[in-house]
Amino acid sequence: MPQYDVITLGETMLRLSPPGMLRMEQAQSLDMHIGGTESNTAVGLARLGLHVCWISRLTDNPLGHYIAGTIAHHGVDTGHVIWTDEDRVGVYFIEPGKLPRGTRVTYDRANSAVSKMTSDDLPSELFHADGARLLHLTGITPAIGADAAAAAHHALKLAKDAGWMVSFDLNYRAKLWTPEGARAGCEPFMSAADVLFVPLGDARTVFDFEDEAETVLAALAEHYPQAVIIMTLGADGAIARAPGGYFHRQPAFPAEEVDRIGGGDAFSAGFLYGYLTAEGADRLAVALRWGAAVAALKYTIPGDLPLIERAEVEALVYGSGGTKLAR
Amino acid sequence: MPQYDVITLGETMLRLSPPGMLRMEQAQSLDMHIGGTESNTAVGLARLGLHVCWISRLTDNPLGHYIAGTIAHHGVDTGHVIWTDEDRVGVYFIEPGKLPRGTRVTYDRANSAVSKMTSDDLPSELFHADGARLLHLTGITPAIGADAAAAAHHALKLAKDAGWMVSFDLNYRAKLWTPEGARAGCEPFMSAADVLFVPLGDARTVFDFEDEAETVLAALAEHYPQAVIIMTLGADGAIARAPGGYFHRQPAFPAEEVDRIGGGDAFSAGFLYGYLTAEGADRLAVALRWGAAVAALKYTIPGDLPLIERAEVEALVYGSGGTKLAR
């Protein structure tokens, strides 16, 4: 049995936001959470029972330890985090808005320690056949800096060499790069991935599609025939295609929204859990259902992290019957 | 004029819950309220202007005094509470959830002081014709312990001997006993009650009915022909039958929900107020209307207690005209 089920690598930031519906300028205190797409997914996977390792580079100050401590609290192994006295911890400020006032996000992530993480920082001793079953990467890491991009590429190569599965979430961020940059920067990951998460909006922006979701998905499947491709559609749930053309549609579970941020990462956690655990013909369907369930629960939880209970997820997934996944 | 309009007897607990929509594991503080079905009803009745006495047994520590002080604050007489240095004060923890995350309740009420209250603890000097007009009991007291059950039976007997009316709320709690246990344990109270509150869900669980509400109510009315039976239907309001077959339906007043807990107890407070105050042919209809009004207002108030203002209730009850009840 491999040491970890999933290894992932990426940036996690402090998230600071005014309480209630106050504007930043009205606030005298900021609520503090942490957020990072890969660690969000890692926490979800760990809470579902998998063994997960999160790799990153953090500045050795109270902010860095806040992040690592919070991730470790939920059972993710943070023992391979690289600690440095240099650089800084990224921060992002959110001012949540209600219609017609939009949510405002102010990123302050330039020069973060992880953006300068190099290939040498990777724990290469883990990258062997028994090190893990799957490496999870996202399109944010290649976007935050040349060093980080090189490290992500190196991790990809090591994982493929070790025979692991690789999942990749496009996760386009307009503040980090252009669509062209993202297209070029993500291509190596998308071409190599076994599991590919592509939010419909990102697909449209990055690849300049204007078609319906199914058409876009089919086009992507042609480009990346090796991958199971999952396209999340927001309130409309998700659709997916597996190599060989198997197609499945999963509606979203109804949810009263408390905090939407991190919903996509929660979906990835649920999907990967199902995909790594289920077997047989309906593996893709099961995985999508787990993804939708974890995402729906996440929407009800303050903060980026999917602090779900496994029993809650199961209640959603198996609400209409079915065989439980072995734990 | 009797000393009290209503005497009631039962358990009240501390209620602790995380602020906002946080999970317990995210919380660093817990909001503190108190909750107990009988004291909730007692507070509602006292705020409407009746003279109410709440009997219980409490451990003489800051938690017990928190409970008694809060109840007395609203004008309920707590002078007959038995104070003891033994046992403990029950606590329950609520983690409110939004769809699809359910609300989680963790009861920690075993061995509470009131579960060991004996018949000797009852203030027997009150149980004479001029002591009160009505004794209100619920199905929780016989469920929490043999001593408490015996005390409740004894109180029932004393009240009947004194010629008081008796009201009883089935209030089934699956964590306290089985449907069979509840059926047996509540039978003596239901057979003796003049006013019987039976939530539809409880009726189905305890008496294994599968029919429509009206049918269930009719069946109950056959078993307990001596009682006015009120069946609360949640968002659908309530229906009731009086001896002689008089039937009435009361829709729920629209309400934006802030805190649902204690809504049924608030209904009982409103109903009993109307029933003890109104006269004439539409007594049942008036009482149901007061019940629905107090319940609707309760839904807008944080905590278990129906901290309603009489004028607010009247505005709902008489919104469409009618003669005010004498104060």
Place this chain on the structure above:
Amino acid sequence: MPQYDVITLGETMLRLSPPGMLRMEQAQSLDMHIGGTESNTAVGLARLGLHVCWISRLTDNPLGHYIAGTIAHHGVDTGHVIWTDEDRVGVYFIEPGKLPRGTRVTYDRANSAVSKMTSDDLPSELFHADGARLLHLTGITPAIGADAAAAAHHALKLAKDAGWMVSFDLNYRAKLWTPEGARAGCEPFMSAADVLFVPLGDARTVFDFEDEAETVLAALAEHYPQAVIIMTLGADGAIARAPGGYFHRQPAFPAEEVDRIGGGDAFSAGFLYGYLTAEGADRLAVALRWGAAVAALKYTIPGDLPLIERAEVEALVYGSGGTKLAR
């Protein structure tokens, strides 16, 4: 270019309200904001980029300075506030309610410093042709005291003499005067105003109309043919008539309500901004659109003040195209 775009005059109070949905009696702290119809409008105008002066009379204590400091924070000139050691600062307490529990407002504004402001307190040196473009008054100032009423009348006269435009918001407050009193008290202002804001409800109460909004507006236009009259209709937006019979209807922008108070004042700010800045045939339509946009954004912001960003307003106003107003 005049020194100010808009000068306004009126009362501002501390606003204290329990946190969350607590009743006053449950609260151990009160959230503190400030509110006053004229300063609310002034803050909105200043945040949109106009030069605004707010005149008032305040007691020289920490409460008075809280009010002046908060208004100045948003760029409104408070240098002409009269400071006194006498009288008091008005306060109002709000207990927000959800259906069917109504919001309760307790005003404690009697004998406020501004209610005793006299004509002599006016900064007469400002009232010349180059002092300002518009004087904004509301029906509250003549209602709060004989001195304040006289000062408002004097300001009106000075402004007309100086050739400024005058806007007036009827803003009827049943706790301050009767409909008859309001009618008499406001007549001089309404007869002189160039811009007249009349909420439909106020029009019905004060002038005893029972007709549809358009009919009421037409009737008002007959009485006050000199004025652009804007009638706000709550969720139905606003309608307006300009001299010469030009009529326009502006629907409300959809908004998720966080705090409704101050929405009308925000509308006035947006309208006046548009009206003072736009030119040409669609000046009224543009002004109404700005009014509706600022009001919709205000509904999402806690407190009375329209703490909008100009860019947010523009996004609403120009969402469907159009030429931007020069800044």
Place this chain on the structure above:
Amino acid sequence: MPQYDVITLGETMLRLSPPGMLRMEQAQSLDMHIGGTESNTAVGLARLGLHVCWISRLTDNPLGHYIAGTIAHHGVDTGHVIWTDEDRVGVYFIEPGKLPRGTRVTYDRANSAVSKMTSDDLPSELFHADGARLLHLTGITPAIGADAAAAAHHALKLAKDAGWMVSFDLNYRAKLWTPEGARAGCEPFMSAADVLFVPLGDARTVFDFEDEAETVLAALAEHYPQAVIIMTLGADGAIARAPGGYFHRQPAFPAEEVDRIGGGDAFSAGFLYGYLTAEGADRLAVALRWGAAVAALKYTIPGDLPLIERAEVEALVYGSGGTKLAR
């Protein structure tokens, strides 16, 4: 046995203060307590076990009910409060300071309902021999308005006629009257009182003494030979003289100060409890010791009210032995 041990009469206000050590201008919320010298003392007496009635006049709004509800919570009878739709509830704002920044108090109490309380508002049916043992008044009531002063004088007369003891606390407030006014206004009360509380500072200000405490006390004893006179000396404790020249000195119990406000009222509560309960030669000494103990405990409790536990007071009073007072 009389119906009440102590009846008292006076004004109670909302007390609002910024949290932590914030200045008013930094605050976004204010902590809410209540404070009034007579109700502070009443609450202390009730918590020690006496039967106490607090008479006042309050505006029938959420603020008035906040005050009455809080006082009643601690067992004081508020059933004789006069409720009115007129006037207002007094408020005071405290900005606590640390050396060298002084504590700033902003009173906003003019035109409070109680300042307009008349002799007719007094519950004259209580003023008979069995109505109470002692009437407690303070120098604030005659200072807040002519009506209130007349009511206080009338209460004094009724109490003397009924044969009750009378206690009076000089409690000089420079913002309410001049030393000369206070001297004249308080003279009838001081001449009639059986128990007279005179803080040393007040004695110096009002009577223009410059001497040592003992000399001042002796001089007062000459003027008011009928009274037990207690002079509180702050950190130096208190001294007292009984008719006949009996003198006693009570040092202060060491206390770490959390909230100093209400310490004098707490002293009065403790003293009056001891004085009404103790017997024999050391009655004065016992009463002073109870006064000092309640005051010391009060200093550790946030808010004006002496929320002491009787057992805590006894632990201080009897720490060095002695016979317990009968409960």
Place this chain on the structure above:
Amino acid sequence: MPQYDVITLGETMLRLSPPGMLRMEQAQSLDMHIGGTESNTAVGLARLGLHVCWISRLTDNPLGHYIAGTIAHHGVDTGHVIWTDEDRVGVYFIEPGKLPRGTRVTYDRANSAVSKMTSDDLPSELFHADGARLLHLTGITPAIGADAAAAAHHALKLAKDAGWMVSFDLNYRAKLWTPEGARAGCEPFMSAADVLFVPLGDARTVFDFEDEAETVLAALAEHYPQAVIIMTLGADGAIARAPGGYFHRQPAFPAEEVDRIGGGDAFSAGFLYGYLTAEGADRLAVALRWGAAVAALKYTIPGDLPLIERAEVEALVYGSGGTKLAR
């Protein structure tokens, strides 16, 4: 190298306390921490860098997971906790007081899951030579229930058989047993311990000593000649005796107290860290110095847990020079 440096076993409770200096009866929320003497020490040891395992039995509800999650957050292994659906999680309520108001603690720990932990619940697979270096027990475990006492005795036997060191902290709790009971119940542990922590106050209460600290320590050393005995003296620091008569005195480091609770457990953590890490003649002195440093830092940290940074401890320990312990 053994798997763990230290294994410990015991009860941990939720700790709930009113914010600020409020009394329980004033509070509307309670701050939530966790506290348990053994887990406090475990957290301190883990933060200093040792491998620590905490064994307990917890009810599988949100309270139990709150406790385990918090302990694991700091790096302590909680993988051997026994989870049960029965029993309950202990809670204790603290109302912190300032002089002369004492701190009030209300324990609600009866029937906790750990009080019913049996010998069979112990992870016997760990108790071999390479399982750990030291087992840490306290006098609370044998006091909370017969089952827990038996489990503690069994753990002691297993540890001695495996050749581990054993440390024991007397930690007398008057609410759990009598001095006689404690003496008898702790004797087997004290006779077997290699390291014995005995607070001076506990020694006096349990063993009825009246002498000076040194004399008491000498007497204990005669009874328990096999053990290093550390006697903590509060503000006076600590003294210790090693077998062979070596005596050392360690003054307390000056500390401004924020939260005193858990100071003794922090001392144990520091001592054990030093004792397990240091070598040579001054091992006892070094260990005492680490103990005093961790305790002093703990006093400045809210909650029971010694959330110290290793570098802070080192700064205190090596402030006056000396060789650093290897990490």
Place this chain on the structure above:
Amino acid sequence: MPQYDVITLGETMLRLSPPGMLRMEQAQSLDMHIGGTESNTAVGLARLGLHVCWISRLTDNPLGHYIAGTIAHHGVDTGHVIWTDEDRVGVYFIEPGKLPRGTRVTYDRANSAVSKMTSDDLPSELFHADGARLLHLTGITPAIGADAAAAAHHALKLAKDAGWMVSFDLNYRAKLWTPEGARAGCEPFMSAADVLFVPLGDARTVFDFEDEAETVLAALAEHYPQAVIIMTLGADGAIARAPGGYFHRQPAFPAEEVDRIGGGDAFSAGFLYGYLTAEGADRLAVALRWGAAVAALKYTIPGDLPLIERAEVEALVYGSGGTKLAR
């Protein structure tokens, strides 16, 4: 009369700190203030009544506006701030400690907008004889970046050319540069300054002095004979030397510390106010006394800003008599 009394230039950051005495890792929210040595001084000067302009460069996001809005709230002119879409707003995190736990500060200020402010960003139109009376600079601006250093040098030259006074506060920050770097970098400012603030600790670190304060001051006076040199000594107050050898010592006013940060900047504000306002032989003594008074009051106020009231400062300054400064 010049347009401004004082113009200053520098960096201001968000300041975020955990509430109470919590460690960062325990916090779920951070209190938000702003802090910057020059704006702290500017706010103090403006609150004392001077006309002050603060120049800086800020990123145009909610954080930048938070800073500028807060500074403007207190009457400082922020109209010459340069707004940019680039770079970032500096942040610093403070975890306040109590003995022996030190206060931990984590600076995150690299690449702030102001560090890239160039000479061209200076509002050169202000730098003429009637632009201001004094330019205030500190040693932080030349340390944060080459651009900012050049801008500060340029401002110095412009101010000298315009005939203004210049004050300079050494304000050494070890995290920004070495003592050698600071010595070289500050030399041009110190050689040109008319008023020189040198904290004793900074003098020792930067200039490697080991002598008593007076000796150090004398040595500095020899190097910078043109300047009035003020050496702050913490709890020991301050000493100063004027050209010509005039020496004065000012003890610190006793203060109970709430928040020490910004005390030195408050001192500078008070000193400069006195120095710019007083005349005659005791000008230096008066200025020192104002400096000490403002600093003492600052210690009692949460946050970096000296939110003093002029009357409070006067009460301290003139407590022992003296002639008031003209306003």
